[in-house]
Amino acid sequence: MYQRIKANTPEFLMFDIQEVEETEHMIFAADYILVWPRHCKCTLHLGTSHYDLKPGQLVLLAPFNPFRIVLGPLEDGAEHGCDELHFRLNALGQTFVDSVQFSNIKKMLDQSRSGMLFDIPANSEIYTFLKMLENTFEFSQVLNLLSLLDKLSHVQPTTTFLADNFEIKNSQRIEERVQIALKYIANNLAEPLSVSIVADQLHMAESTFSRFFHANMGITFRQYIIEQRVRQAARYLVITDWSIAHIGAEVGFSSLSNFNSKFKCLLKLTPKEYRSSHIDMRKNIGQHRSIEGQLQNQLMNTNNNYPYMS
Known part of the structure; x- marks a missing residue:
């Protein structure tokens, strides 16, 4: 049976x-x-x-x-x-x-x-x-x-x-809904984020939103959240003197061990190693584009399986 x-x-x-x-x-x-x-x-x-x-x-x-x-x-x-x-x-x-x-x-x-x-x-x-x-x-x-x-x-x-002509309007509406989800995620990165919470913002069922997100982003919701948190943490490691534990909590990781694990999985370095190896970037803290450009290249080079990084 x-x-x-x-x-x-x-x-x-x-x-x-x-x-x-x-x-x-x-x-x-x-x-x-x-x-x-x-x-x-x-x-x-x-x-x-x-x-x-x-x-x-x-x-x-x-x-x-x-x-x-x-x-x-x-x-x-x-x-x-x-x-x-x-x-x-x-x-x-x-x-x-x-x-x-x-x-x-x-x-x-x-x-x-x-x-x-x-x-x-x-x-x-x-x-x-x-x-x-x-x-x-x-x-x-x-x-x-x-x-x-x-x-x-x-x-x-x-x-x-x-x-x-409705298809054009429909495509525009889809793009608007994707942007609503991404904006909500960006504004609440430090908070608990789940499929259910973000799906509610779009009045979607959880399973429907999961497929909607994956179909339009080319990446699962969970992986996108992890990448965005690691990305923001990498910025903080360069431009602040905050402790690693504080940075992990600031970007929404539930524990220091989870932060270290996910960070190393994506960037092939622990947060401590990343900060040490990028100490020279602190000389250009005022040049945000310089930091952003170097971070973008590293994320892209170490994570080819998930190319969408915004």
Whole structure:
């Protein structure tokens, strides 16, 4: 028997299916989303527009299309009315995504940037695969997902929702949200910082924010926080006479041992060794750009696996 895991968790690298829950704010999901009104009518708010949906219809949305759903009354005897299937391509591998066999699905997903509405007949095999999808780790679920997408890619969409110019506005909004997160991190580096805390600033679920951050920054949230703290600590080691313990606490490390460990992992020197080897930089303390430039070069040279350092 395979372990059953709650949907929308990092364990599901390929997909998860979950019941729709109404939210006050727009959702910027980092996944493709297939909305399935099962036993109720609902209203999809997409960008600045809204659309009425009913059972027998499916909506496909690309990552980071801002949306929220308002549910209508349930049909008699139904336990819940609408499901969301979240799925992502990175778990499949780029070679598979670029294969000829995947081309129809990829074309459909590319077109989903504007949002696509499908009217699906009641006897369609698409519903068969939707009903078989469960949040388990059985390999058959991967096959169910791929079969579902293949069948859907051969259906002509009834309509697309958004004009092309919305994509530009959407991209700008994504950039704004990234900057909000980075600014909050920079302003609260000395404070406890977690995915939950920063996700709340953007009104995102934790798992959604984690994928959003990684997709847009090319680095995990945790690694970004570590790098920024080490970066700020390196500045303080050069431009202040503070003790190493004080600097570690000032940039948010929970203990001196943790500070030493993370600092050495990134810069290949302990904080004490770094201060000693850069003592000559103190002659140019008034020249902030000189210090910043040397620090940038060292961080880049010793951490090629995480090239984004701002």
